[in-house]
Amino acid sequence: MAPKLKDPSLLKTNVCYVNGEWVPARSGKTFEVHDPSTGALVGTCPEFDRQDAEGAIAAASAAFASFRTQTGRERAKLLRRWYDLTVENADDLATLITWENGKPLADAKGEVTYAANFFEWFSEEAPRIYGDTIPATVPGNRVLTVREPVGVCGLITPWNFPAAMITRKIGPALAAGCTVVCKAPAETPLTSLALAELAHRAGVPKGVVNVVTSHENTVALGEVLTTHPDVRKVSFTGSTGVGKILMRQASSTLKILSMELGGNAPLIVFDDADVDLAVAGAVTSKFRSSGQTCVCANRIYVQQGIYEEFSQKFAAKVREFKVGHGFDAGVTHGPLIHDRAVAKVDSHVKDAEEKGGKVIVGGQKIPGLGSNFYQPTVITGMTKDMAIACEETFGPVAGLFPFATEQEVVELANAAEVGLAGYFFSRDLQRITRVAEALEVGMIGVNTGLISDPAAPFGGVKQSGFGREGSKYGIEEYINIKTITFGGMGKPLQS
Numbered sequence: 001m002a003p004k005l006k007d008p009s010l011l012k013t014n015v016c017y018v019n020g021e022w023v024p025a026r027s028g029k030t031f032e033v034h035d036p037s038t039g040a041l042v043g044t045c046p047e048f049d050r051q052d053a054e055g056a057i058a059a060a061s062a063a064f065a066s067f068r069t070q071t072g073r074e075r076a077k078l079l080r081r082w083y084d085l086t087v088e089n090a091d092d093l094a095t096l097i098t099w100e101n102g103k104p105l106a107d108a109k110g111e112v113t114y115a116a117n118f119f120e121w122f123s124e125e126a127p128r129i130y131g132d133t134i135p136a137t138v139p140g141n142r143v144l145t146v147r148e149p150v151g152v153c154g155l156i157t158p159w160n161f162p163a164a165m166i167t168r169k170i171g172p173a174l175a176a177g178c179t180v181v182c183k184a185p186a187e188t189p190l191t192s193l194a195l196a197e198l199a200h201r202a203g204v205p206k207g208v209v210n211v212v213t214s215h216e217n218t219v220a221l222g223e224v225l226t227t228h229p230d231v232r233k234v235s236f237t238g239s240t241g242v243g244k245i246l247m248r249q250a251s252s253t254l255k256i257l258s259m260e261l262g263g264n265a266p267l268i269v270f271d272d273a274d275v276d277l278a279v280a281g282a283v284t285s286k287f288r289s290s291g292q293t294c295v296c297a298n299r300i301y302v303q304q305g306i307y308e309e310f311s312q313k314f315a316a317k318v319r320e321f322k323v324g325h326g327f328d329a330g331v332t333h334g335p336l337i338h339d340r341a342v343a344k345v346d347s348h349v350k351d352a353e354e355k356g357g358k359v360i361v362g363g364q365k366i367p368g369l370g371s372n373f374y375q376p377t378v379i380t381g382m383t384k385d386m387a388i389a390c391e392e393t394f395g396p397v398a399g400l401f402p403f404a405t406e407q408e409v410v411e412l413a414n415a416a417e418v419g420l421a422g423y424f425f426s427r428d429l430q431r432i433t434r435v436a437e438a439l440e441v442g443m444i445g446v447n448t449g450l451i452s453d454p455a456a457p458f459g460g461v462k463q464s465g466f467g468r469e470g471s472k473y474g475i476e477e478y479i480n481i482k483t484i485t486f487g488g489m490g491k492p493l494q495s
């Protein structure tokens with residue numbers, strides 16, 4: 001049975017939000033969105049094409065001329081109203097997230113809070129975009145800077161956090177005075193459209209926020225957003241492979257870029273760690289959203305002295321999970337997003353088994369629940385030649401790698417081409433400092449498996465991309481510094 005929304009008008013099917021209006025695709029074409037738990041139809045959304053996308057860019061361009069002149073305080077009030085409406089409609093937004101993404105309802109509610117907090121955070125940043133006065137080297141000159149919005153921004157986001165990945169971009173963009181065209185993910189567009197409806201109710205001026213959807217035309221829309229001369233910035237969250245394509249395309253008009261890309265997070269447990277704390281942290285980090293977050297631990301390195309104890313305790317916790325439909329009471333872990341994700345997870349498990357790994361929990365699909373379900377899995381005896389060692393699994397598989405020394409494990413951790421998050425557990429302050437400084441990642445959790453916080457800068461190094469979201473730095477991605485030099489200013493006072 002289809003879930004019910006308290007406010008059914010938040011379910012926007014067959015229309016996108018452009019220039020303050022709800023519009024279908026010019027062609028009238030639509031694509032289907034399916035519940036990953038049951039395969040049932042959730043709704044249909046417009047298949048926007050190039051011309052539709054250009055229309056959204058034109059709307060954002062026209063709106064920029066006046067939106068940029070609003071004061072920071074006015075933009076703060078808009079974001080605050082959008083925040084309040086997001087909180088007021090949290091139950092419905094969470095229902096939409098669970099329906100189209102599959103994550104358990106409690107996790108979906110947590111995501112709505114996380115998502116709303118980016119509106120709140122950036123509403124507080126909007127009135128505080130200060131410039132500088134700079135002592136000039138040229139006599140008689142006076143130099144000051146103003147910080148201006150970069151212009152129209154193209155935003156492209158993934159399905160794994162249908163609300164939070166969008167608000168983490170739109171919040172700072174609007175706070176800075178930019179206007180946006182957001183390309184919602186084909187798997188989870190309905191949450192994005194519900195957020196657009198709340199923007200409308202909050203009084204966001206027409207054209208400032210545009211949300212477009214596509215499935216088959218996604219590559220074409222990506223090309224339009226990355227090459228159109230009126231788009232000044234592209235912010236992308238998704239895989240490293242797609243990030244590279246978008247970066248190449250965006251070079252044609254030298255757009256400003258933010259790239260929040262894939263991870264392959266190491267999680268290290270040293271033998272001086274509090275083992276129970278490490279088990280809890282590793283379980284949280286590894287299995288959040290069934291392993292489908294970019295900061296999920298992907299390689300769990302455990303020092304030899306505690307390997308056995310850690311493995312047993314970790315496996316016991318994983319056996320307590322209840323996998324099922326996100327709306328069902330007591331379910332702790334939902335399905336994967338689609339069959340391609342299941343196939344990848346299964347291939348990583350098989351690869352580890354073939355190379356000598358031992359599956360001590362799970363290791364199988366769960367066809368009885370549905371085609372997208374996979375058992376939470378724990379594998380011991382992992383080695384560095386296995387796929388999980390070098391590739392993001394993005395699923396509920398914990399591979400436990402034994403190691404001997406600090407130097408060895410830091411080298412293993414840093415062997416990845418990507419560097420988004422890393423975690424380690426230790427009680428030795430000197431080791432904590434050494435290892436935190438040595439790991440080549442953008443974010444580190446020390447004695448915790450959960451690092452996401454709107455107040456903390458989020459982003460990676462190496463092939464995990466560049467730029468930071470959230471925090472006091474997030475708004476910088478949407479701002480240009482303009483230098484204004486006044487000449488002939490150093491004249492003596494007139495007598």
Ligand SMILES: NC(=O)c1ccc[n+]([C@@H]2O[C@H](COP(=O)([O-])OP(=O)(O)OC[C@H]3O[C@@H](n4cnc5c(N)ncnc54)[C@H](O)[C@@H]3O)[C@@H](O)[C@H]2O)c1
Nearest residue numbers: 157158184185218219222237238239242260261262263294
């Ligand atoms: N660093 C971060 O903050 C972060 C956050 C979430 C997910 N991710 C990464 O995202 C990946 C999982 O998401 P995914 O599989 O949906 O990634 P993906 O790169 O396939 O897709 C992400 C988004 O890009 C769109 N897209 C795909 N190809 C495109 C193209 N050629 N032009 C324009 N848009 C295109 C998709 O429709 C989707 O909206 C993982 O690698 C994960 O680590 C990173």
Ligand SMILES: O=CCCC(=O)O
Nearest residue numbers: 160292293294295452
């Ligand atoms: O999947 C990536 C984002 C996860 C997060 O913000 O915690």
